[in-house]
Each structure stands twice: as C-alpha cells, then as structure tokens.
Amino acid sequence: MELYATELMGVRTYDAQGNYVGRVREFFIEPAEAPNRISHFLLSRGRFQPLVAKHNQIASISEKKIQLNVGEKALEIYQPNESWLAVQKDLLDQQIIDTRGRKVVRVNDLDLAEQRTNGNVELRLTQVDVGLPGAVRRLLQGVVPPGVVRKLQRPLPPSTIRWEFVNLIEPDPLRRVKLRITHEKLEDLHPADLADIMEDLSATERQSIIASLDEETAAAVLAELDARLTKQIVEDLDPEKAADILEEMAPDAAADLLADLSKETSEELLDEMPGQEANEVRELLEFDPATAGGMMNPEFVFVGENSTREEVVEWLRRQDRNLDQLDTIVLLDNNVQYSGAVPVTRLLLAAPGEPMGALKMEPLVSLPPDADEKEVFQLFDKYNLRMLTIVNKDNRPIGAIAVDDVVSRLVKK
Amino acid sequence: MDWGILKSSVEALQNRGTGLQRRLRSLRRRLVLLMAVVGPGLITSNVDNDAGGISTYTQAGAQYGYMLLWALIPMTIALYVTEEMCARMGVVTGKGLSDLIREEFGFRPTFFVMITGFFVDLANVVAEFAGVAAAMQIFHVSKYVAVPIAAMLVWILVIRGTYRQVEVIFLFACILYLSYVFSAILAKPDWLIAAKYTVIPNIHFDLGYLVMLTGLVGTTIAPWQFFYLQAGFVEKKVGPRQYSQAKADVLFGSVSCMVIVFFIIVCTAATLYAHNQRDITDAGQAAQALIPLAGKWAGTLFAFGLLNASLFAASILPLSTAHVICEGLGFEAGLDHKFKEAPIFYWLYTILIVVGAGVVLLPSAPLWKILIFSQVGNGIWLPVVVIFILLLVNRRDLMGEYVNTLGYNIVAWVTAIAMIVLTLFVSYAAFFQQGPSPGG
Numbered sequence A: 001m002e003l004y005a006t007e008l009m010g011v012r013t014y015d016a017q018g019n020y021v022g023r024v025r026e027f028f029i030e031p032a033e034a035p036n037r038i039s040h041f042l043l044s045r046g047r048f049q050p051l052v053a054k055h056n057q058i059a060s061i062s063e064k065k066i067q068l069n070v071g072e073k074a075l076e077i078y079q080p081n082e083s084w085l086a087v088q089k090d091l092l093d094q095q096i097i098d099t100r101g102r103k104v105v106r107v108n109d110l111d112l113a114e115q116r117t118n119g120n121v122e123l124r125l126t127q128v129d130v131g132l133p134g135a136v137r138r139l140l141q142g143v144v145p146p147g148v149v150r151k152l153q154r155p156l157p158p159s160t161i162r163w164e165f166v167n168l169i170e171p172d173p174l175r176r177v178k179l180r181i182t183h184e185k186l187e188d189l190h191p192a193d194l195a196d197i198m199e200d201l202s203a204t205e206r207q208s209i210i211a212s213l214d215e216e217t218a219a220a221v222l223a224e225l226d227a228r229l230t231k232q233i234v235e236d237l238d239p240e241k242a243a244d245i246l247e248e249m250a251p252d253a254a255a256d257l258l259a260d261l262s263k264e265t266s267e268e269l270l271d272e273m274p275g276q277e278a279n280e281v282r283e284l285l286e287f288d289p290a291t292a293g294g295m296m297n298p299e300f301v302f303v304g305e306n307s308t309r310e311e312v313v314e315w316l317r318r319q320d321r322n323l324d325q326l327d328t329i330v331l332l333d334n335n336v337q338y339s340g341a342v343p344v345t346r347l348l349l350a351a352p353g354e355p356m357g358a359l360k361m362e363p364l365v366s367l368p369p370d371a372d373e374k375e376v377f378q379l380f381d382k383y384n385l386r387m388l389t390i391v392n393k394d395n396r397p398i399g400a401i402a403v404d405d406v407v408s409r410l411v412k413k
Numbered sequence B: 001m002d003w004g005i006l007k008s009s010v011e012a013l014q015n016r017g018t019g020l021q022r023r024l025r026s027l028r029r030r031l032v033l034l035m036a037v038v039g040p041g042l043i044t045s046n047v048d049n050d051a052g053g054i055s056t057y058t059q060a061g062a063q064y065g066y067m068l069l070w071a072l073i074p075m076t077i078a079l080y081v082t083e084e085m086c087a088r089m090g091v092v093t094g095k096g097l098s099d100l101i102r103e104e105f106g107f108r109p110t111f112f113v114m115i116t117g118f119f120v121d122l123a124n125v126v127a128e129f130a131g132v133a134a135a136m137q138i139f140h141v142s143k144y145v146a147v148p149i150a151a152m153l154v155w156i157l158v159i160r161g162t163y164r165q166v167e168v169i170f171l172f173a174c175i176l177y178l179s180y181v182f183s184a185i186l187a188k189p190d191w192l193i194a195a196k197y198t199v200i201p202n203i204h205f206d207l208g209y210l211v212m213l214t215g216l217v218g219t220t221i222a223p224w225q226f227f228y229l230q231a232g233f234v235e236k237k238v239g240p241r242q243y244s245q246a247k248a249d250v251l252f253g254s255v256s257c258m259v260i261v262f263f264i265i266v267c268t269a270a271t272l273y274a275h276n277q278r279d280i281t282d283a284g285q286a287a288q289a290l291i292p293l294a295g296k297w298a299g300t301l302f303a304f305g306l307l308n309a310s311l312f313a314a315s316i317l318p319l320s321t322a323h324v325i326c327e328g329l330g331f332e333a334g335l336d337h338k339f340k341e342a343p344i345f346y347w348l349y350t351i352l353i354v355v356g357a358g359v360v361l362l363p364s365a366p367l368w369k370i371l372i373f374s375q376v377g378n379g380i381w382l383p384v385v386v387i388f389i390l391l392l393v394n395r396r397d398l399m400g401e402y403v404n405t406l407g408y409n410i411v412a413w414v415t416a417i418a419m420i421v422l423t424l425f426v427s428y429a430a431f432f433q434q435g436p437s438p439g440g
Helices: A087-091 A132-140 A146-153 A173-178 A191-199 A203-212 A215-224 A227-236 A239-248 A251-260 A263-272 A275-285 A309-318 A344-349 A373-383 A403-412 B019-037 B040-047 B051-093 B097-105 B107-138 B143-160 B163-176 B179-186 B191-199 B207-220 B224-235 B240-273 B283-294 B296-329 B343-361 B367-393 B396-402 B406-432
Strands: A002-004 A012-014 A020-029 A038-044 A051-054 A058-061 A065-068 A095-098 A103-106 A109-117 A120-129 A160-162 A166-168 A301-304 A328-332 A338-343 A387-391 A397-402
Touching: A002 A120, A020 A051, A020 A087, A038 A120, A103 A191, A109 A132, A120 A132, A132 A146, A132 B107, A173 A203, A191 A203, A191 A215, A203 A215, A203 A227, A215 A227, A215 A239, A215 A251, A227 A239, A227 A251, A227 A263, A239 A251, A239 A263, A239 A275, A251 A263, A251 A275, A263 A275, A301 A309, A309 A344, A328 A344, A328 A397, A338 A344, A338 A387, A373 A387, A373 A403, A397 A403, B040 B051, B040 B163, B040 B224, B040 B240, B040 B296, B051 B097, B051 B107, B051 B191, B051 B207, B051 B224, B051 B240, B051 B296, B051 B367, B051 B396, B051 B406, B097 B107, B097 B224, B097 B296, B097 B367, B107 B143, B107 B224, B107 B283, B107 B296, B107 B343, B107 B367, B143 B163, B143 B296, B143 B343, B163 B296, B179 B240, B179 B296, B191 B240, B207 B240, B207 B367, B207 B406, B224 B296, B224 B367, B240 B283, B240 B296, B283 B296, B296 B343, B367 B396, B367 B406
Parallel strands: A012 A065, A058 A120, A301 A328
Antiparallel strands: A002 A109, A012 A020, A020 A038, A038 A051, A058 A065, A095 A103, A095 A166, A109 A120, A120 A160, A328 A338, A387 A397
8 A cells, every 4th residue: 555654754653562662753764775665763752762663673554553573672772874864854845856857846745655575564665746645645644634634635636756766955965975866867867957957956956966967967057057057156166176067068168157257266267177178268268258259169170172072971970079069061272261161961962072162052151250249140140051150360260150159149138 | 181170279369358348347247246136135125115114104204203213223224134134045045935944844834834925915915906096096097997907017027027127127116216205305304303303212102103113113024025035036046155245235225225214204294294184094195185285296206106116016025925835835936937837826926916906996895904904914924934034044054154143143033022022012903903003
C-alpha cells in the first residue's frame, strides 16, 4: 500500500514485546547506502532522549502503528548525522529541481512504498508530491482522521515527480558530498532550460550549482542568463573557476560579460586565462558594445577561394570543434583579403570538384568594426543574411556576426 | 593551403575609446547600477500613502491641526527599520518572505498567514477602489464609469507589461505624489509653526487623539508591504553586493513617504482645521472642502493625489497578494511568467481586482464596514508578520553575517511591540467605538 510521509509523522511505535516506544518524528535516508530507502526512524518519547530504529528493525508499518521486530533495548540513542538526509527538515517545504519537467518546485509531501525483505519491512521513497493532494494532507493531517484526509484528496489532480528525477539543492559543498548530491543530471538539460531553473533559485543556490557543473555546461548556461545575473555569478566565483568557464565561452560572449565587470575583476580574470584566449577577449573589449566590433565573434571558419568543395568538406570533417552553428564560410583570395561568403547549403549541393569561389553569394557585403549596430541590423534585414563578415582597413576579415547575435541584441532592446 | 580558424590581430583593431568616452561610460554604468536596484523600497513606501492612508492623514490634520506632526519622525524610523529588515532578507537569501516562512515554519503556518492575507488585502483593495470613486466625484465622474475603467487599467497594466515597464510606471506614480506638495503650498500654511510642531512632541492623553495617533501608525505600516518589498528585491535579483544601494532605496522611500504625509497634514491643518471644518471623514470630502478655502487648484490637486494613490495601490496590492500566496504554496508566480505558465497567480490577481472593484459598485455596498474590516485586519495580521520577520532575520544559518545586531534588534523589537500595542488599540477602538474611525 502507498503511504505518505505526513501520515506517518507522529505514528506510535511498539517494540517486539508490544511495549510503546515512542512516536515517529523524522525519517532519514542514508544516500551512501541506498538512494531511496528510509534507513532510520527517529522515535521521540517526551523528555527521554530520542531513539533511532534502523530499517532492519521494522516488522510492519501502517498509518496507525509501527511494529518493531526487536526490543526497545536494541535501539540506539539518536546522534545527529550530517550524511543522513532528513525527510522533514531537508525535503518537506524545500525547493527541488524536477529534471524531467525542467523546473524548480516545492515539496508538499513524499510518497513511500513498503517493500518486504527477509523478515522485515522497508520503506522506499518513490515520488515527491508537489501538487494539491499533498497540500491538503499537510493542512489537515492530525486535524481530521486520516481516512477522511484520504477521501478528500482523492478527487484532486495528482502532481508528483519520481524520485529518480529529483535533484536536490544543497548549497553547502561538504554536505553535498556526504549526501552524494551531484548535478550530473542537470548537465543533460538544454542550457536554456538550465538557465531558467537558475533564475528561480536564490543566489547561494545558483552559485553552488554553477560551481559544481563542468566548465562547458557552466559556460553555456552563463551565455543564456540575464546579464545582471551572469555578472553576479562570475563576481562570486573563485577567479580560477571563473576563468576556466570564460575560456569555454565564445570570445564575444566572454567579452560582453567582462565588459560588465569592474576593471580590476575583469583584468584578474583575463590574467587567469590562457594567453591566446585572453588576448582575443582583450581585443574585443576595446570595441564599443554598440558597434559591429562589439558584436562580432573573432572565431569563424574561412577557406581559400581556390580550394574545392571536396577539400573543404574533408577539412571540416577533420575539425574536432563543434560546428553545429556553422552556416556560412568566409572566403579569402590570394592576398588574404576578404573575397566572399559561402552558405553551407550551397557547399552541400555543389559538385565535389567545384571551387569555392564559384559558390559565393552576391553581392559581397562586409562592414568595418566601428560601424554602428544599426548598420548591422539593416544589412541583415536587407540581404536576409545569416552571417556578416567584419573586415579591417586592409579588407582582411577579423570577425563575423551571426544571425543569433543579432536576434539576441534586438530582443534585449 | 591558407585556411584555418582565424585569430584577429591587435593591430587590426581600431576604434579605441578615448579617455573621455570611457569616463562617460563608467558614469553611465554606475547610474545603471543604482537604477537597477532602486524601485522596490521607493514604490513600497509610497504605496503606504494609499486611499486609507490619505484619509487618515486628512483627518489628523483637520481634527488636530499641526499637533500630530511630531509623530512623523519616529514613524519614519519605524518604517525604515522594519522595511530594511525585509530588504536585507530578500537581498541576502534571494527568497521571498512567504518562501522563507514556508521553508522555516512549515506548510500550516504559511497557509494561515496567506489566507488571512488574502481577505485583509481584498478589503484593502475595496478601499482603494472606493478612493478612486471618491476622487473622481470631485471631477464629476460617476463611480459606475470611473471604477470599471480604473479596474481595467490596472488589470491591463500588469498583465500586459513586463516587470521593468510596470516598475517605470510605478516610479512615475511616485512622482505624482508631489501634487500634495503644491496643494499644501496653495493652502498657505504657517511653515514656521508647522516646523516647530514637527520637531517638538506634543502629546495629549484624550482618547480621540490617541486613536488618531494609532491610526496614523497603522495605516503607514501595513503588513502586506513587507511581502511586496522583499519580493521586489528578489525579482530584481539584487544581491548582497548591492545591499548598500538597496538600503539607500529603502531609506529614500521611507523619508519621501513621510514628507508627503507631512504636506497632507499641513495642507488640511492650514485650511480645514483653521476654518473649523474638523468633522471630515474621508479624503474626497477634504478635497471638496478645500476648494472654497484654498482655491480650485488646491482642491483639484488634492483629489488628483488621491486618485493617483488609489490607482497606484490598487495595482500593487492585488499583485503583491497573488505573489505571496503563490510563492508560499509553490505555484509559479511573477510578472515575468506568461498567463499559461502561472495561471493561479494571474487568476488570483484578477479575482482580487474584479471583486475589489465590484463591491464598490454595489449600490448599497457596506463600504464603511469593509474599511473598518481592512483596518482591523491589518492590525491583526501585522504583529504576526512582524514576528515572523524578526525570527527569520535573526537566524544566522539564513542570514550569515547579515543577522540583526543587538542595537538593531532592540530598535526593531521596540518598534514591533509599539506597533502591536498601537494596532491592537486601534482595532479595539474601531470595533467598539460608534463614531467615525480613523483611517476610514
């Protein structure tokens, strides 16, 4: 039968001889042993010291009484233990991350299932209740008889999350290790969803999650977050970790972020970054954010205009970079000057031996880095661009603006 | 072959900002930083001067002249101290007040705080729409036209706008309170005497005076404002680093709120009290009475101030209430969500406005009783909320180094207990006295 944590709170417990031992006041899970098993029951008995019953000392459980299979003498005196997860204190009423529903929710109650193992009964935590039935139980349990509560909650729409999909939020890193809390499941979410989750958390919670994510995910999440939040997070991070995360970001995103920080913090972080990446970002920081230079990404794919389709595809194949976002390739002539741009669809459809120069789009558009962002928007609009090349005085490409940079700039306006 | 991932070179980059440009940019950034924080404190304190508040101040000035002005300074301190605690909690924990109550005290206490809050706030919303009706009467607009339009306006503003847009409109509404300053100047008061009465306490021990005093305190420090204030800072993602800006916002809000109260009392004292028209019961009447005494403009500005205050509070109160309830019960809340993402939040908001405005439109609405209920409700709810705040703000595991210091605790507890005693007193008086109650 399904049991609820609220129902079992305060239930009377009897030992093997039938003597009253105390009332259940708390359940503990020991994640190091089993992730979902109730390992210890805290039994209080008025002014005496509270006792703890272990999972293998329970003979039967119902919402009316708990029967032990040992005598009272066999129970230990309760000692607080940091590596135990307390159901009432750490779970009920707290916020958790629902990794499947991709949002932050608050726990109203917990659903428990009985499981018989050689001679004793174990309780397994199956799902957390975040909906109205749990709320009704929390409100009425102990005020009206349990049977009536069960009847009242029945017609309400259930809203539960399976325990496997629950990610706990624990800001204290030591306790997190003891409770075996990891945020690995979060790394599988889309960075944009993870960013939405971050928005719902408090600053310390956010900080602890960012710090525990791998740098690549952290960088992707920061790129999705509101500029003000990103700033707060980076300022509070350990500079070394912050630099590692910045290194994983696209240089233009990293530069935008650093531009919001104080001069000292931004210098400190740049010093922590490897020379080459730091230089790229430093150069970008020199541009006014409202110009083409401030929007461009200094990393882009370019090839010589004389190379063939086959050569280019072969070369792209060998890159160990993530090229998911690639949709335009910049062409250079023999003087290393900008000579055109080729959309990857044209590349896809071209014959193997076709030279790149024959595939380029007309007309040839580019902008200098000091062009105003409005000019950028107009060009994208006029020619339906997906990427715009930025060239210096000598007509050498120094960066590129992708359409998603334009979209996010326009959305912010 | 000449391809590869290109790295741009330093030499190629131009457009280095000049020193002046850079300095301008840093100035702009600092201003943006401050503006990013300012708002919740200023808005919350000014909403305290809502329809009920303005009526109380009007009565205070009409019945006792300048005699109650001294109370404004201690009230400013009390307002600041209590609001600052909430601002600090929001900034440090990043969580709303009802979130914290839920996490630290459990489901049941939270539920009762919220249910009480719902009904008290509903009564307050009725009072705001009654204020709209009273103000529009001065402009000869029937309440059957004015109130539905006001309700629509408020509903659209919040449902359609983003948090930032709404906040800008609210900040603008704060500026409109200045109409009371002009109204007071037109009333030609004796500024020297007003200043003297502000600094030197003038305490009387007759019942009417004490009831009026408690009414002043009661309407100025309303329980729902703490929830709104804290949620405002949380929603703006103000962190501990910006705590000093947040504090400045709260301080500026508390002081500016009291400055407006000062001008309202001075205005009515110089006119209604001086001409023996002391049996004024609400702000609408006061505006009407001002016209023959201080000129058409003084009365019009006074009525305009009332309209602005009522509309302002009518937009914020339902919003704050819906927020509080959803936060505590774990439903999605906040203006940054769409209707579909947070249906309960928007439904609660809509119900509060529709019922609040609807009651005012009933031909035989027991407005008087509802106003008293809202006052008594505030009085009963306030001590509960303040005690929760004090318990939370002293928790080191929540607040870390930001817990209350001893001196602060003393000021805060004295404020809390004084507020509790005073509001219990005014609730008692409102219940058992037959005559006009303060704050009506």
